[in-house]
Amino acid sequence: xxxxxxxxxxxxxxxxxxxxxxxxxxxxxIKCPLIFDGRIPLNTSLLDFDSAATSPYSPQYVKGENLTxxxxxxxxxxxxxxxxxxxxxxxxxxxxxxxxxxxxVSQGVQTGFRRAGLLLKDDKNPAGxxxxxxxxxxxxxxxxxxxxxxxxxxxxxxxVWHERADYAGNQFSFLAGIVLKVDGGNGxxxxxxxxxxxxxxxxxxxxxxxxxxxxxxxxFAVVLDYDKSTLQVFYSAGDDPLKAVTEPIxxxxxxxxxxQLGMAKKPTExxxxxxxxxxxxxxxxxxxxxxxxxxxxxxSNGCISL
Numbered sequence: 001x002x003x004x005x006x007x008x009x010x011x012x013x014x015x016x017x018x019x020x021x022x023x024x025x026x027x028x029x030i031k032c033p034l035i036f037d038g039r040i041p042l043n044t045s046l047l048d049f050d051s052a053a054t055s056p057y058s059p060q061y062v063k064g065e066n067l068t069x070x071x072x073x074x075x076x077x078x079x080x081x082x083x084x085x086x087x088x089x090x091x092x093x094x095x096x097x098x099x100x101x102x103x104x105v106s107q108g109v110q111t112g113f114r115r116a117g118l119l120l121k122d123d124k125n126p127a128g129x130x131x132x133x134x135x136x137x138x139x140x141x142x143x144x145x146x147x148x149x150x151x152x153x154x155x156x157x158x159x160v161w162h163e164r165a166d167y168a169g170n171q172f173s174f175l176a177g178i179v180l181k182v183d184g185g186n187g188x189x190x191x192x193x194x195x196x197x198x199x200x201x202x203x204x205x206x207x208x209x210x211x212x213x214x215x216x217x218x219x220f221a222v223v224l225d226y227d228k229s230t231l232q233v234f235y236s237a238g239d240d241p242l243k244a245v246t247e248p249i250x251x252x253x254x255x256x257x258x259x260q261l262g263m264a265k266k267p268t269e270x271x272x273x274x275x276x277x278x279x280x281x282x283x284x285x286x287x288x289x290x291x292x293x294x295x296x297x298x299x300s301n302g303c304i305s306l
């Protein structure tokens with residue numbers, strides 16, 4: 001469905017000691033044909049995100065009205081790049097949300113969400129319109145936590161998702177926090193649910209779960225096989241090579257669509273998710289999620305960058 005300062009805070013969800021996975025940054029080159037490259041070159045400025053001529057992402061979608069991407073994106077100072085970002089070429093970036101992250105559609109402002117989602121500018125919406133909607137495709141991203149802008153994991157967050165062209169669902173989603181029942185939340189242990197990443201398939205079934213690390217990078221890849229109608233997940237932490245953490249799982253990958261990444265914070269105490277529910281007032285605080293190593297590759301010949 002198209003639901004269209006700096007105070008040092010520990011993440012809301014964690015009462016445990018912060019877990020850290022060290023990074024020595026032994027980068028692994030991408031070895032497969034690229035379909036889309038969402039990595040950020042070193043010389044990119046924040047203002048470059050406001051123009052299609054200089055950004056790998058759409059400068060228009062999907063963000064709060066009257067906001068620019070240069071006011072939403074931040075570059076983490078002196079932060080090591082992720083596994084698939086050679087440090088001499090690319091740098092991480094952070095997507096933030098605030099009280100102004102309200103998306104307007106023709107029916108009005110969607111007050112249930114706080115949303116900032118980047119769309120790769122060449123990823124076309126009509127079903128089957130580009131190479132990422134056919135064959136075998138692998139979607140890559142890495143995430144790292146900003147302790148000064150931690151998520152309130154009492155909420156459900158969508159951080160990466162491949163939204164169908166008809167906006168009626170997603171082929172897969174990458175979630176954090178307490179998943180709403182309408183999105184498949186099943187009342188599992190609240191602490192486990194809060195402090196884990198979830199990859200879910202077309203029917204909101206959890207296919208992979210791993211704890212959120214509060215330091216260092218976590219690397220994910222989702223393989224969609226459009227011919228065999230399967231989904232497979234790969235994962236690693238820090239600079240470790242990706243490893244398969246699921247077998248290919250049956251998944252309905254029809255309908256085409258677009259990959260989106262950033263932050264979509266869903267409300268609690270909601271009936272419609274999009275139009276109502278509780279969101280706390282952030283004031284002059286932001287919530288943020290760091291990203292790196294964002295790219296989409298052609299895996300039709302069995303190639304997966306690990």
